[in-house]
Amino acid sequence: MELPGGVVVWAITHHDTLQELLADPRVGKNPQLWETFREGRLPEGWPLINFVTVPGMITVDGADHRRLRALVTQAFTPRRIAELAPAIQARTARLLDGLALLEGEFDLREHFAYPLPMQVIGELLGLEAAQQDxxxxxxxxxxxxxxxxxxxxxxxxxxxxxLGSVIAAKRERPGDDLTTDLIAAREADDRLTEQELVGTLLLMLVAGHETTLNLITNAVRALLAHPEQLELVRDGRATWSAVVEETLRYDSPVGQFPLRYAVEDIAVGDVVIRRGEALLASYASAGRDTGHFADADRFDVTRHAGRHLSFGHGPHFCLGAGLARMEAETALSGLFGRYPTLAAADGPAPEPIASFISNSVRTLPVRIA
Structure with missing residues (x-):
């Protein structure tokens, strides 16, 4: 597959192959493993370079990854996530109140799907409102x-x-937030370095709001396009949790994520991924793999066909999966409970986001019938 700038990588699109490679020790995340990067052959200003070089959990392996993950999980605990539930419910209710003031057609992505996760991750990281936008x-x-x-x-x-200024402010004035806890996290004398702190906050920011924004948008879009599936939830024959999981499979909020690298030659079917070549995890394609999911192109909230890969697999499984699920379930149940006549606006289909990574639409025009 050719990425922007003519950079060629292997796109892993089949579910079972991707699942195996995500957990395969012969596949690494350190960019020094990538021959193209190591030899300086990437185009200047390559738009995806940050996902290759940012210091943090997504660019290290083995002991280095275990060290960073252990430090981060000291601060980002299941208890902290569970304690966010009342705040998520309250923010959802306030945003739903605001939708009642909008007249005619409006962009649900802008007025609901975006502010909810952005406010949640902003409060979690201790960001000021102006910094969030x-x-x-x-x-x-x-x-x-x-x-x-x-x-x-x-x-x-x-x-x-x-992000550097946020860290500096929290060093000077610690607060009850994740950034302060990440600064304080330690194992004996080991702490996150300044670069690792910035990289960790960047990862949490992008994963904590872009992914959930797309998940909510994609779920609403799918339900409005498949009213019979929405009716299954309203009748109690399916749950909002099932809606979230089926959306993650059917229309993954992350289309593809760069990059991983072959530590040695890896035979995949009748091809060989050579040592030093790059792999692109194609989550959206894996979710529609007809070899793994029956009738894969059908949105079915009663589906019980096994696990999707939208939060990854193996050592790099997404730490924020629980938070994203909680936000999406709260948002969807609140939205359709408050506005049962919500409908897609008339007009052309929304334009997709121009991104290899972010998989959703730029706007989601709706109306309350």
Missing amino acids: ELHALSDTLVSSSATPEAAVAAQQGLFAL
Whole structure:
């Protein structure tokens, strides 16, 4: 597969193959394993470079990854996630109140699907309200595969500078937030370095709001397009949890995620991925793999066909999966409970986001009938 800038990688699109490779020790995350990167052959200003070089859990393996994950999980605990439930419910209720003030057609992505996860992750990280919108704009550029080299570099610099200022402020004035806890996390004398803190916050920011924003958007879009599936939930024949899981499979919020690298030659069917070549995890394609899921292109909230891979698999499984599920279930149950006549607006189909990573639509026009 050819990425922006003519960079060629292996796209892993089949569910079972992707699941095996995500947990295969012959596949690594350290960019020094990638021959193209190591030899300096990436185009200048390559828009996906941040996902290759950012210091943190997504660019290390083995003992280094276990060290970082252990430090981060000291702060990002299941208890902390569970304690967010009342705040998520309250924020959802306030946003739903606001939708009643909108007249005619409106963009549900802008007015509901975006602010909920952004406010949650913003509060979790201890961000000020003004910082949240700025970080969203910068992260949108970061995940775009169509950004100019200049825009990609500017977004990277802007994100690093802003997150660095957040860390500095929390060092000076600690608070009851995840950033403060990440600064304090330690194993004996080992702590996260400044670069690791910035990289960890960046990962949590993008994963904590972009992914959930897309998940809520994609779920609402699928339910409005398949009213018979929505009726199954309303009748109690399916759960909101099932809606979330089927959306993750059917329309993964992360289309593809860069990158992993072959530590040695790996035979996959009748091809060989050579040592030093790069692999792209194609989650959206894996979710529609007809070899793994029966009638894979059908949205079916009663499906019981095994686990999807949208949160990854193996050592790098997403730490925020529980939070994303909680937010999406709360958002969907609240939205359709409050507005049972919600319908898609008339007009052309929404445009997809121009990104290899972010898989959703730019807008979701709806109306309350």
